[in-house]
Amino acid sequence: MTFWGFQLGVIALLVAAMLVLRWRRVGMLTWAIAWWVAIFLGIRFGFEVPVPVSVITLYMAIVTGSLLVYVSSSRDRWEGTTQPIVRTIVEPRRRPLLIAVCTLLPLLAAWTVYARLNVPLEAPGFGRSIHPAPPDAIEVHGQDVDLRVAENPYLELAASAPEEYARHLENGRRVYYENCFYCHGDGMAGDGMFAYGLNPIPTNFTDGGFLPILQSSFVLWRVAKGGPGLPEEGGPWDSAMPVWESFLTTEEMWDAILFLYDFTGYQPRAVVVH
Numbered sequence: 001m002t003f004w005g006f007q008l009g010v011i012a013l014l015v016a017a018m019l020v021l022r023w024r025r026v027g028m029l030t031w032a033i034a035w036w037v038a039i040f041l042g043i044r045f046g047f048e049v050p051v052p053v054s055v056i057t058l059y060m061a062i063v064t065g066s067l068l069v070y071v072s073s074s075r076d077r078w079e080g081t082t083q084p085i086v087r088t089i090v091e092p093r094r095r096p097l098l099i100a101v102c103t104l105l106p107l108l109a110a111w112t113v114y115a116r117l118n119v120p121l122e123a124p125g126f127g128r129s130i131h132p133a134p135p136d137a138i139e140v141h142g143q144d145v146d147l148r149v150a151e152n153p154y155l156e157l158a159a160s161a162p163e164e165y166a167r168h169l170e171n172g173r174r175v176y177y178e179n180c181f182y183c184h185g186d187g188m189a190g191d192g193m194f195a196y197g198l199n200p201i202p203t204n205f206t207d208g209g210f211l212p213i214l215q216s217s218f219v220l221w222r223v224a225k226g227g228p229g230l231p232e233e234g235g236p237w238d239s240a241m242p243v244w245e246s247f248l249t250t251e252e253m254w255d256a257i258l259f260l261y262d263f264t265g266y267q268p269r270a271v272v273v274h
Helices: 003-024 028-045 053-071 075-090 092-117 162-179 216-225 250-264
Strands: 137-140 143-146
Touching: 003 028, 028 053, 028 075, 053 075, 075 092, 137 216, 143 216, 162 250, 216 250
Parallel strands: none
Antiparallel strands: 137 143
């Protein structure tokens, strides 16, 4: 089954479950739980590029808080949410359900901890090229870019027009800290808040084995095309690097690359024309 077939199956199952719950006119507590589960499944299985666990945890915390605000926004909603819980605790005929819940929740927590502590260490299924060979050319926003000879068009402004260069540099700083630092970190060391929920972890730009050995056109290719643009030898395919050309202009991407080199103190590899 393809990813999109699987995704459509999940969506169809969720829609069917919601229709059944609406037909049965279930209470507020059941609706809140159903929405929580539906949103979790949508985030967990709704994207072709896997969402990091840290990101899922963050969003589900927001969802949980939002649902609590909603169910407590009126007396009727709050009573509809809390009464089933109270009845389960105090009514003798619901004692088996209470025992089951009090038993299963600790077991579920214990199983989760056990499963995470016992992940087998396995060699990768295939060798991964850290710097896969780029194509000769790419298309970015309708413009062809020859990766063999292309250079950052704003780099030369450092000498010819320092004020304009500074403007591009500041724009690159803005782009980086609005979009990239969550994974690559404040200091570009690949240690952002989401870094260790990713596989492979984000690139450490301060490492001398990355920026100085690459032409700036290579970096543009990786930024513009993201994880989905990796060739086969550049797997694994669970890279969370977005296709940034879908969100940023060409100028913004070049400016961000300009800022990467300026911040780290490196210079891009020179273009050699044969």
